[in-house]
Amino acid sequence: MINFTLKQLRYFEAVARQGHFGRAAEMCAISQPALSAQIATLETAIGHQLFERNARQVRLTAFGEQFAARARDILRGAEALSDMARGARGLALSRLRIGVIPTIAPYLLPSVIGHITAAHPQIDLMVRETMTHKLIEELGDGKLDCAIVALPVSEPAFIEVALFDEAMVLVRPVEDSTKPVPDMDALSQMKLLLLEEGHCFRDQALSFCAMRNTLPREGLDGSSLTTLVQMVAAGIGVTLIPEMAVPVETRSATVSIAAMGAPHPKRTVGMIWRKTSALSVQLEEIAELVRTAAAAHPAFARQP
Numbered sequence: 001m002i003n004f005t006l007k008q009l010r011y012f013e014a015v016a017r018q019g020h021f022g023r024a025a026e027m028c029a030i031s032q033p034a035l036s037a038q039i040a041t042l043e044t045a046i047g048h049q050l051f052e053r054n055a056r057q058v059r060l061t062a063f064g065e066q067f068a069a070r071a072r073d074i075l076r077g078a079e080a081l082s083d084m085a086r087g088a089r090g091l092a093l094s095r096l097r098i099g100v101i102p103t104i105a106p107y108l109l110p111s112v113i114g115h116i117t118a119a120h121p122q123i124d125l126m127v128r129e130t131m132t133h134k135l136i137e138e139l140g141d142g143k144l145d146c147a148i149v150a151l152p153v154s155e156p157a158f159i160e161v162a163l164f165d166e167a168m169v170l171v172r173p174v175e176d177s178t179k180p181v182p183d184m185d186a187l188s189q190m191k192l193l194l195l196e197e198g199h200c201f202r203d204q205a206l207s208f209c210a211m212r213n214t215l216p217r218e219g220l221d222g223s224s225l226t227t228l229v230q231m232v233a234a235g236i237g238v239t240l241i242p243e244m245a246v247p248v249e250t251r252s253a254t255v256s257i258a259a260m261g262a263p264h265p266k267r268t269v270g271m272i273w274r275k276t277s278a279l280s281v282q283l284e285e286i287a288e289l290v291r292t293a294a295a296a297h298p299a300f301a302r303q304p
Contacts, residue, residue, distance in 0.1 A: 095126070099146070101199075102131065112293045115293045133198070140155075147272050149272060153272055167242075167243045168267065171241055171255050192209065
């Protein structure tokens, strides 16, 4: 029988996804030589080359592509067994791997972590911040237990639990604070600063303004809400940000914040997890803790 380990399969899967040994090693938190040695051992054990290597990139061989599909099935199965074992221990969570999108993480995570650790003092909590499409991929592969995202994600394999609705607010230069708040038509004609491609909040803002994602927008994209707000303070344009970001993002930027009129732009924030997860009961409790943390957030506590 050919012998290989789950750890070797995880290293293989990381290289297959990243197409690069260095990035895969960083993702797996090991040195590149150690990862390369494990891949070489795996290739020797199965008697086939899995990757074509050159100075510029790493790609799967034909056999490697077949092997990757089966390896991912095995890894998903192993994670499902792990979930089942953890779920059988009862309601007390010993480990939670939670993903959060960047337009939520900096503003809500401190409170969420506080509520979760207060309810589960011994929990091993691991947090992953990245964009929605990556969270969906990692959740589907069993690398995460749940994720806090903007809904809907419309993935048949996931349970979606809505937690709260959140308004988008307009950020504009402070000298514009006495001007009427623009309506949707007026906003679509303004120099609107947006997050770069891949952020779901970008798509939501474009949808509200009835603007196409294919419009040329040179110099109007930012990698974070902080960058966008600072660009507004510098007089470059206006932007929309989620309400929970206001207390943090306005600390170091002199800008004006305005509530938009009808139709009020908003997003629904929720938590998702696999329908097959054996931790569903525990994750429902975690979702309620996240909802409680959001209700205590300064931005929402101001609401009547």
